[in-house]
Amino acid sequence: GQQVMQIPQYQHVQEGEDFTTYCNSSTTLSNIQWYKQRPGGHPVFLIQLVKSGEVKKQKRLTFQFGEAKKNSSLHITATQTTDVGTYFCADGGSQGNLIFGKGTKLSVKP
Amino acid sequence: SAVISQKPSRDICQRGTSLTIQCQVDSQVTMMFWYRQQPGQSLTLIATANQGSEATYESGFVIDKFPISRPNLTFSTLTVSNMSPEDSSIYLCSVRGGDGANYGYTFGSGTRLTVV
Numbered sequence: 001g002q003q004v005m006q007i008p009q010y011q012h013v014q015e016g017e018d019f020t021t022y023c024n025s026s027t028t029l030s031n032i033q034w035y036k037q038r039p040g041g042h043p044v045f046l047i048q049l050v051k052s053g054e055v056k057k058q059k060r061l062t063f064q065f066g067e068a069k070k071n072s073s074l075h076i077t078a079t080q081t082t083d084v085g086t087y088f089c090a091d092g093g094s095q096g097n098l099i100f101g102k103g104t105k106l107s108v109k110p
Numbered sequence: 111s112a113v114i115s116q117k118p119s120r121d122i123c124q125r126g127t128s129l130t131i132q133c134q135v136d137s138q139v140t141m142m143f144w145y146r147q148q149p150g151q152s153l154t155l156i157a158t159a160n161q162g163s164e165a166t167y168e169s170g171f172v173i174d175k176f177p178i179s180r181p182n183l184t185f186s187t188l189t190v191s192n193m194s195p196e197d198s199s200i201y202l203c204s205v206r207g208g209d210g211a212n213y214g215y216t217f218g219s220g221t222r223l224t225v226v
Contacts, residue, residue, distance in 0.1 A: 042218065048214055097141075097158055103152050
């Protein structure tokens with residue numbers, strides 16, 4: 001079935017360093033969504049990308065959707081301790097449900 | 111954006127028993143989704159619950175083990191039946207947050223289940 005591969009699985013950074021997580025799919029995605037899950041919390045929607053080559057920014061977060069709509073990335077500039085959590089990409093698909101990547105767990109050392 | 115109330119937030123259950131998890135949404139939604147998140151893992155879709163019809167289960171999940179009710183457009187329950195320690199997970203319900211690209215999916219706060 002449809003799979004979304006996400007790397008890295010873990011990322012440990014010093015506060016102030018940048019962070020990037022990547023998602024790849026073997027098939028073209030209709031859209032890709034990004035979620036953040038804080039430790040002990042539930043996933044919270046960050047953004048949805050729909051268009052080929054789309055780039056969206058939310059303060060220090062930059063989201064990109066590849067030209068072929070098979071890959072996506074989330075980049076955080078100058079990480080802060082509040083960025084700690086697991087970041088998931090998800091294939092929005094056409095069935096109304098989400099297919100999640102395995103997530104990247106970010107830890108930030110102050 | 112939709113708001114979901116999910117309960118219980120956590121429970122510790124004896125093996126062989128069943129637990130019913132409830133999700134209440136503050137607006138009418140066509141589809142509700144039930145996910146399982148095993149410790150330290152990603153989310154896996156269990157089933158899609160549509161009002162007025164039987165739930166659609168994903169591969170590896172069966173109705174006898176995870177019966178779902180969807181009596182109206184704002185409420186759904188998931189039952190974890192005949193539990194074993196392998197069922198220890200976080201169970202989450204989800205709905206589409208709203209229409210348009212600015213809305214993703216809203217999740218309930220989750221039910222952390224431990225089976226002993």
